[in-house]
Amino acid sequence: MSKPAARVIDLPCEHTSALVALLESVGFDVDVTTDPVASDANVRVWFLNMELPDIDLAGLIKTASQDGTAEIILMADEDDAPQVRQAIAQGATYFFCKPFDVDFLQPLLADVFEEARQTVVLDEDQDIEPLDQFGELRGSSAKMRKLYRLLRKVAPTDTSVLLLGESGTGKELVARTLHQMSDVAQGPFMAMNCAAIPEELFESELFGHEKGSFSGAERRHAGFFERAQGGTLFFDELAEMPIELQAKLLRVLEVGAYRRVGGEADLQSNVRIIGATNRDPERAIADNLLREDLYYRIARFPIQLPALREREGDVAGLTQFFIDAHNEKNSQSITLSAAALEQLEQHSWPGNVRELRSAVEQAYILADGEILPEHLPKNDALAGSGDLKISVGESIDEAQRKLILATLEANGDDKQAAADMLGMSLRTLYNRLNEYEEDGASGNPEDETG
Numbered sequence: 218m219s220k221p222a223a224r225v226i227d228l229p230c231e232h233t234s235a236l237v238a239l240l241e242s243v244g245f246d247v248d249v250t251t252d253p254v255a256s257d258a259n260v261r262v263w264f265l266n267m268e269l270p271d272i273d274l275a276g277l278i279k280t281a282s283q284d285g286t287a288e289i290i291l292m293a294d295e296d297d298a299p300q301v302r303q304a305i306a307q308g309a310t311y312f313f314c315k316p317f318d319v320d321f322l323q324p325l326l327a328d329v330f331e332e333a334r335q336t337v338v339l340d341e342d343q344d345i346e347p348l349d350q351f352g353e354l355r356g357s358s359a360k361m362r363k364l365y366r367l368l369r370k371v372a373p374t375d376t377s378v379l380l381l382g383e384s385g386t387g388k389e390l391v392a393r394t395l396h397q398m399s400d401v402a403q404g405p406f407m408a409m410n411c412a413a414i415p416e417e418l419f420e421s422e423l424f425g426h427e428k429g430s431f432s433g434a435e436r437r438h439a440g441f442f443e444r445a446q447g448g449t450l451f452f453d454e455l456a457e458m459p460i461e462l463q464a465k466l467l468r469v470l471e472v473g474a475y476r477r478v479g480g481e482a483d484l485q486s487n488v489r490i491i492g493a494t495n496r497d498p499e500r501a502i503a504d505n506l507l508r509e510d511l512y513y514r515i516a517r518f519p520i521q522l523p524a525l526r527e528r529e530g531d532v533a534g535l536t537q538f539f540i541d542a543h544n545e546k547n548s549q550s551i552t553l554s555a556a557a558l559e560q561l562e563q564h565s566w567p568g569n570v571r572e573l574r575s576a577v578e579q580a581y582i583l584a585d586g587e588i589l590p591e592h593l594p595k596n597d598a599l600a601g602s603g604d605l606k607i608s609v610g611e612s613i614d615e616a617q618r619k620l621i622l623a624t625l626e627a628n629g630d631d632k633q634a635a636a637d638m639l640g641m642s643l644r645t646l647y648n649r650l651n652e653y654e655e656d657g658a659s660g661n662p663e664d665e666t667g
C-alpha cells in the first residue's frame with residue numbers, strides 16, 4: 218500500500234503552501250487541486266476551501282466521506298456559520314479559518330497519519346489487541362478514533378453538542394466523557410432523561426419551583442438548570458421533550474436566564490448543554506416532535522456515533538474487554554472460543570454495544586471455562602425466546618406489566634427497541650416503568666448522577 222495522502226481543494230496561495238508544508242512534514246503525500254476527481258481510499262485528509270467560486274460543497278463532502286474514516290476539514294476566510302453547520306451535518310469534521318492554527322493542526326494531522334499507517338499493520342494481525350480507551354469509551358476502529366479526535370476538539374469549548382446515534386452506541390458515555398474532558402469537569406454532570414419525566418412535572422424539574430407555587434409544592438425545589446450550574450446538563454432523548462417546553466428551553470438557552478416556577482427572580486444559567494437522541498433529527502422535525510430552532514441551537518456541533526457494525530475490529534475487542542471485566546470481578550479465567558468469536562463477528566448488532574454487552578454477559582454465565590457458540594443468545598430468538606406465564610384471573614394491567622418487563626429484558630434493556638417491539642412510544646414505556654417503580658420501592662425515576 219502506498220503512503221497515506223492528503224488532498225487540498227484550493228487555489229494555491231501563501232496559506233495553501235504553508236498547509237502543504239505542514240502536511241508533508243507529518244508524512245503525507247499531498248496534492249493541491251481545484252478540481253477534485255473521484256474519491257481515493259488513500260486520501261485520509263481532505264481540506265476544502267468553502268469560498269472557491271462554484272464549489273459544490275455537498276457533492277465534495279459526499280465524495281470525501283465515502284469510506285467514512287477520512288477527515289474532512291473545511292477552510293474559509295471567515296466564519297460562515299449556517300453554511301458550516303450544514304457542511305458539518307453532511308459529514309465534514311472540522312472547520313478552520315485561515316490562517317491555520319498550526320499548534321492544533323499539527324498533532325491532529327500527525328495522529329491521522331499514524332493511524333493510517335497502523336491500519337495497514339493491524340489488518341495482518343490476528344490477535345485481539347487491547348482496545349484504545351478515550352475517557353469512558355473503548356474501541357480502536359478507525360471510526361472510533363475519528364470520534365476521539367472530534368471529542369478532543371470540542372470538549373474544552375463551551376459549544377453545545379448534539380449526539381446522534383442508534384440505541385446502544387454509547388451516547389450517554391460520550392456525554393460523560395465530554396464532561397470529564399471539559400473545562401467544567403469539576404462541576405456537576407446532570408443527566409435529564411426527557412422521556413422519563415411526566416409531562417406535568419417537566420417545567421418544575423427543569424427550572425425548579427418556589428414553595429407554594431402549585432398544590433403539592435411544599436418546599437422550594439432546585440431544578441436541573443440550578444443543580445447543573447457550573448457543570449454540564451445532558452438532555453437525553455431530547456426529541457421526547459414536550460414540544461411547548463422545547464420553546465421555553467430555547468428561550469432560556471438564548472437569554473441565559475430562567476425563573477423557578479412561581480418565582481420572581483431571574484437566575485443566571487451557566488451550564489454546558491449536551492443533547493442526545495436516537496431519532497433521525499430531520500424526521501423528528503418533520504414529525505413535529507422536535508422544534509427546528511431548538512435543534513439548531515443545541516446542534517451547534519452534531520456528532521454522529523458509529524453503529525457497532527461499522528466499527529471494524531471492535532466487536533472482538535469489546536467482547537474481550539467485557540470478558541476480562543467479568544473474569545476480574547469473579548476471579549475466573551474464562552476464555553472465548555474462535556467459533557464463538559466468529560459468530561459474534563457475523564451478527565449485525567442492531568442493539569449495538571449494549572446488545573453485545575448483554576450477549577457476552579449471558580454467555581459468560583452459561584460457559585464452563587470457555588465460551589462456545591451454544592452459550593451465545595440465538596440472534597433471531599433474542600427477541601422472542603422468553604415465554605410469558607399469564608394465568609386466567611390475572612388483571613390486564615398485571616399481564617401488561619409482565620409483557621413490558623420481559624420485552625425489555627429480551628432487548629437487553631434497550632428501551633427504544635422494546636418500545637418498538639411493543640408498539641408503544643418511548644414516552645409511554647417510560648410512563649409505565651415509572652408507575653411500576655412507584656408501585657414497588659420508593660424509587661426516584663430521575664436519572665441523575667454526579
Ligand SMILES: Nc1ncnc2c1ncn2[C@@H]1O[C@H](COP(=O)(O)OP(=O)(O)OP(=O)(O)O)[C@@H](O)[C@H]1O
Nearest residue numbers: 354355356383384385386387388389390495570571
Ligand atoms: N465505546 C464503548 N465502550 C465501552 N462500552 C460502551 C461503549 N459504547 C457503549 N458502551 C456500553 O453500552 C451500553 C449502552 O451505552 P449508552 O447507554 O451510552 O448508549 P446510548 O447510545 O445512550 O443508548 P440509548 O439510545 O438506548 O439510550 C452501556 O452499558 C455502555 O457502557
Ligand SMILES: [Mg+2]
Nearest residue numbers: 388389453493
Ligand atoms: Mg442513552
